[in-house]
Structures are given as structure tokens and as C-alpha cells.
Amino acid sequence: MRSRFPAATPVLIVGAGPVGLTLSLLLSAHRVRHLLVEARPGTSLHPKARGVSARSMEIFRSLGLETDIRRAGLPASHVRFYRGRSLVDPDFVRSGPADGPAGGVPGGAAGGPADGAERTPAPGLICSQDALEPVLLRRARELAPDGVEFATRLIDFTEDGQGVRATLEDRADGQRRTVRADWLVGCDGAASTVRRGAGIAMEGPTGLGHYLSVRFEAPLGAVVADRASASYFLTEPGRGGFMAVDNDHHWIYQYPFAPVAGGVPEVLGDHRHLARLVREAAGLPDLDVTVRDTMTWRMDARLAGSYRRSRVLLAGDAAHVVPPTGGHGMNTGIGDADNLAWKLAAVVAGTAGPALLDSYQDERRPLARQVIDHSLDNSRARSGYRIDDELLLTAAYRSTAVVPDAVRDPRAGSTPRPPLDPGREHPDGVPGSRVPHLRPDGGSGAASTLDLLGRGFTLLACAPAAAWQRQADLAGAAGLPVTVRALADDAHGGAAEWTGAFGLPATGAVLVRPDAHIAWRAPCPPADDAELLGVLRQILSAGPPA
Numbered sequence: 001m002r003s004r005f006p007a008a009t010p011v012l013i014v015g016a017g018p019v020g021l022t023l024s025l026l027l028s029a030h031r032v033r034h035l036l037v038e039a040r041p042g043t044s045l046h047p048k049a050r051g052v053s054a055r056s057m058e059i060f061r062s063l064g065l066e067t068d069i070r071r072a073g074l075p076a077s078h079v080r081f082y083r084g085r086s087l088v089d090p091d092f093v094r095s096g097p098a099d100g101p102a103g104g105v106p107g108g109a110a111g112g113p114a115d116g117a118e119r120t121p122a123p124g125l126i127c128s129q130d131a132l133e134p135v136l137l138r139r140a141r142e143l144a145p146d147g148v149e150f151a152t153r154l155i156d157f158t159e160d161g162q163g164v165r166a167t168l169e170d171r172a173d174g175q176r177r178t179v180r181a182d183w184l185v186g187c188d189g190a191a192s193t194v195r196r197g198a199g200i201a202m203e204g205p206t207g208l209g210h211y212l213s214v215r216f217e218a219p220l221g222a223v224v225a226d227r228a229s230a231s232y233f234l235t236e237p238g239r240g241g242f243m244a245v246d247n248d249h250h251w252i253y254q255y256p257f258a259p260v261a262g263g264v265p266e267v268l269g270d271h272r273h274l275a276r277l278v279r280e281a282a283g284l285p286d287l288d289v290t291v292r293d294t295m296t297w298r299m300d301a302r303l304a305g306s307y308r309r310s311r312v313l314l315a316g317d318a319a320h321v322v323p324p325t326g327g328h329g330m331n332t333g334i335g336d337a338d339n340l341a342w343k344l345a346a347v348v349a350g351t352a353g354p355a356l357l358d359s360y361q362d363e364r365r366p367l368a369r370q371v372i373d374h375s376l377d378n379s380r381a382r383s384g385y386r387i388d389d390e391l392l393l394t395a396a397y398r399s400t401a402v403v404p405d406a407v408r409d410p411r412a413g414s415t416p417r418p419p420l421d422p423g424r425e426h427p428d429g430v431p432g433s434r435v436p437h438l439r440p441d442g443g444s445g446a447a448s449t450l451d452l453l454g455r456g457f458t459l460l461a462c463a464p465a466a467a468w469q470r471q472a473d474l475a476g477a478a479g480l481p482v483t484v485r486a487l488a489d490d491a492h493g494g495a496a497e498w499t500g501a502f503g504l505p506a507t508g509a510v511l512v513r514p515d516a517h518i519a520w521r522a523p524c525p526p527a528d529d530a531e532l533l534g535v536l537r538q539i540l541s542a543g544p545p546a
Contacts, residue, residue: 019316019337021323039171054120056124074127074461078229126244160307177521198279208376211255215245234281255281303444307364343360393434460512462495470525
């Protein structure tokens with residue numbers, strides 16, 4: 001076992017897919033030491049998930065990775081959806097994400113807002129998992145040079161209420177070593193070793209569909225030049241569909257099959273047979289096809305009964321298995337990492353009580369339930385389904401980490417959690433929702449309100465106000481720092497936009513959590529300068545900081 005492995009670490013992450021890598025990046029940004037281990041020898045060789053949604057891109061933007069990921073992905077002009085009997089069907093239909101149903105086979109993609117309104121500074125894109133993971137890994141290793149280890153398998157673990165003792169195996173030489181962690185996070189996929197070890201059950205149907213995913217090379221760039229798309233859905237008599245990796249030589253063919261006793265039909269392992277299937281589906285009998293890689297997968301719709309058991313937490317596919325019809329599975333997992341990272345950081349630092357981690361399940365599990373149901377509806381839609389790049393921007397939380405809103409009606413108490421719905425006006429400034437994207441008028445140079453946020457709490461006001469700064473200063477003196485940022489230089493410049501987006505007068509402010517969700521809002525500075533401090537302690541489930 002590598003000698004640089006720590007004997008102890010605050011956080012042990014198992015699984016270095018997009019979710020585990022994102023969690024590593026975010027913990028590094030919060031200056032939390034951690035160890036990320038992955039059983040595979042390297043990053044994914046298969047494209048797998050491809051659609052990176054707007055909310056995921058906002059998270060990557062906050063990590064300084066937006067440009068690198070866009071460079072690794074498809075051009076925005078290729079985010080279209082093709083429907084035809086083959087790739088050379090003269091009667092094909094090509095639509096954009098906002099034009100209605102996109103298709104009925106797996107392979108979700110990301111698009112833009114339906115009404116042209118700018119709701120995000122970072123629209124989604126197509127960047128396949130085999131291209132995304134290396135970008136994330138490079139930065140993860142820059143931030144934590146000794147914090148990421150591949151070819152390292154979790155054998156088992158025990159949890160004693162104070163921490164976790166994990167046995168890790170070096171797959172290169174078989175050596176084993178024990179690592180003590182305060183917290184263990186399973187990002188290790190649908191067959192999660194962490195989930196199984198914690199005794200957490202999964203609920204929901206399996207075997208909703210079986211697919212063979214064939215990665216191949218073929219000179220199709222010229223063939224699709226006038227119809228370049230992210231996904232090519234085949235109508236009858238065609239079967240399955242094509243997904244573009246680069247819309248030139250690199251492709252995936254998704255082929256639906258009926259499983260036989262023992263698993264996969266033997267013929268699906270025959271590369272010559274698979275090349276013939278690709279030619280038939282493409283409508284090009286003489287196409288030069290080289291099969292590079294194959295994998296089979298099963299469409300399930302499952303949700304973990306719990307996201308936390310004492311010192312063990314789950315994220316990504318370990319917590320929820322989402323049908324790929326819509327492209328929300330990986331993005332929901334990336335959102336898990338964003339929600340969990342700042343809470344773990346606060347608990348590790350001692351500024352929050354462990355009860356704060358209960359809000360992770362309270363916020364993310366109901367969201368995953370909605371995403372699964374939405375994706376199931378897509379899978380059943382005979383006329384196809386719409387790809388909603390902005391769906392996850394509408395996530396709204398209700399938990400102890402959100403102070404119930406009393407701005408609109410002091411008698412109303414906590415409002416019910418609204419459903420995910422990209423069609424509604426969002427966000428609306430209500431606590432629990434993502435902070436609205438506006439372009440600040442002040443001298444910050446920021447392109448969005450989201451760019452004004454840091455790794456700690458941010459008090460976002462319409463205009464500078466000494467009273468809000470006093471609130472923040474008192475909280476900071478008690479060990480809970482808050483940064484005050486203003487949208488405009490004065491109370492007049494952006495008051496109308498502020499009022500419309502946040503439902504507040506120009507004297508108001510919102511407290512924004514590190515994951516860009518609003519925790520509290522007030523129409524004017526409270527008379528008691530210690531009120532913000534009390535709100536923070538309530539949110540963090542903590543008494544005075546340790």
C-alpha cells in the first residue's frame with residue numbers, strides 16, 4: 001500500500017466518478033482534508049453520461065472549470081435532436097431543446113431556456129463522461145496532490161459513532177491498509193459497497209429496459225454535416241439511437257435488447273455483428289466501422305431509503321438511480337456533492353453540529369424522488385420527451401438549514417416545497433430556492449449574482465448599508481464569518497430588478513448559503529444587531545462555535 005496514504009482523514013470518499021471528483025474539488029475549496037479512492041485504474045473509458053446541465057455548469061463555474069469543460073464538450077450549435085429512420089433519412093426532423101419532444105430513447109442532453117430569458121450565466125452543454133472526468137481529475141489533483149488514489153478498493157468498514165475504520169486494498173499489489181475517517185461518503189455507484197456496508201436498502205423498480213452501448217469509430221462527420229445533433233433518435237423500422245461524442249469519428253450506438261437466461265445474448269459480444277448493427281442503423285451498408293468498447297446497462301428507477309447512517313453518507317448513484325431519459329442522473333449527483341460539501345466542511349470545522357448533516361437527506365432525497373418520477377414519465381412518453389436543461393435550477397429546499405419565510409405573509413409559516421418545473425418563473429427569491437441570476441450594476445465586475453458568492457455565507461443586499469454590515473461583523477466576531485455584497489452602488493440603480501427577483505424592497509437582504517440557495521431573507525435590517533448571528537446558529541444546528 002502506498003506509503004503516502006494517511007492513517008486518518010476527516011473525510012473518506014469512495015468512488016471517483018463525476019460526483020466523487022466534484023465532492024473532492026468542493027472539499028478542497030473549503031480547505032477540508034480528505035482522501036478519494038477509486039477501484040478502477042483510471043477515469044472512465046466509456047462516454048456514459050453526457051448532458052451537463054445548467055446547474056452543474058454553475059457549480060463548475062464556481063470552481064473555475066467552466067471554460068475547460070466547454071472546451072472538452074460539443075459546440076452549442078450541436079445541441080439538437082435528430083429523428084429519422086436512419087442517419088441518412090431525407091425526411092429527418094431536427095429540433096432544439098426548446099422545440100418540444102426530443103425523442104424516446106436514452107441519451108439526454110442540455111439546452112437553453114424556452115422563452116429566451118437569461119436565467120443562468122452558465123448554460124448546459126454536452127460533455128461526455130470520458131471527457132469530463134479528466135478535467136475534474138486534473139484540478140482535483142492540483143488542489144489535493146495526495147488526496148486522490150485510483151486502483152484502490154474499499155474492502156469493508158466499521159462505524160463506531162465517532163468515526164469509520166475502513167480497510168483499503170491496493171489493487172496493484174494486493175496490500176491492505178486501514179484508514180480512520182471522521183466521515184465516509186459513498187459515491188461508488190448503483191452497486192455501492194458503502195451503501196451495502198451501511199445496511200441501507202434501495203427502493204423502486206429495476207429492469208425497465210436493457211441496452212447495449214457500443215462505442216465505435218466511423219467517418220460519419222460528412223454524413224451528418226447538415227444535421228449535426230447531440231442525439232440521433234431512430235424511428236421505426238430503426239432501433240435504438242446514436243449519440244455523438246465528437247460528431248465526426250467517435251460515436252455511441254445504443255441498442256435495446258431482451259436479456260436471455262444468464263444475461264446478455266452471446267451475439268452482442270461479437271464485434272463483427274455489432275459493426276453490422278451499426279451499419280444497418282446508420283443506413284450505410286458500406287460504412288467503415290471499428291468497435292472500440294461495449295457495455296451493457298439496465299434502466300432502473302431506485303432511491304435509497306436513507307442518505308445517512310450515523311457517520312456514513314451516500315451521494316450520486318449510490319443514493320439514487322435515475323432513468324437516463326432526460327439526462328438528470330449525473331447532474332442530480334453533482335448537486336448532491338454541492339449540497340453536502342459545505343455542510344461537511346462546517347461540521348469538520350466545528351462551526352456546525354452534526355445535526356446539520358440531517359438536512360442533506362431532508363433536502364436532497366425529496367429532490368431525487370421528483371427527478372426519478374420526472375424521468376420515468378419521460379421514459380413512458382410515446383411521442384418523445386423534452387430535454388430540460390434548467391430543471392434543476394428550480395430545486396427548492398425545506399429543512400432546518402432554511403429559515404421559513406415570513407416576508408410575504410407572516411402568518412403563513414413554512415411554504416410547501418414547489419415541484420421541479422422549468423416552465424414556472426424561477427427562482428423567486430423565497431428561502432430554499434437558488435439565488436436568482438441577475439447582472440450586478442455595481443463595481444464588482446461580476447457577470448452574475450452567483451459570481452458574488454464565496455465558499456462561506458453571503459449576505460446579498462440591493463445596495464450597501466451600514467446596518468447590514470454591523471449584522472455581519474457581529475456574526476464574524478462570534479466565529480461565523482459572512483461576506484456582505486451589494487448588487488448596485490446605491491438603492492436606486494437596481495431596486496426594481498431586485499424587488500422583482502427577490503420580492504424585497506431596496507432595503508432588504510438575503511442570506512445565501514455556500515451552495516447558492518437562499519437560507520433567509522429580511523425586508524430591512526433587524527433592530528437587533530445579533531439577529532443574523534442567531535439565524536446562522538439556527539441554520540447550522542449549532543450553539544456557540546467550538
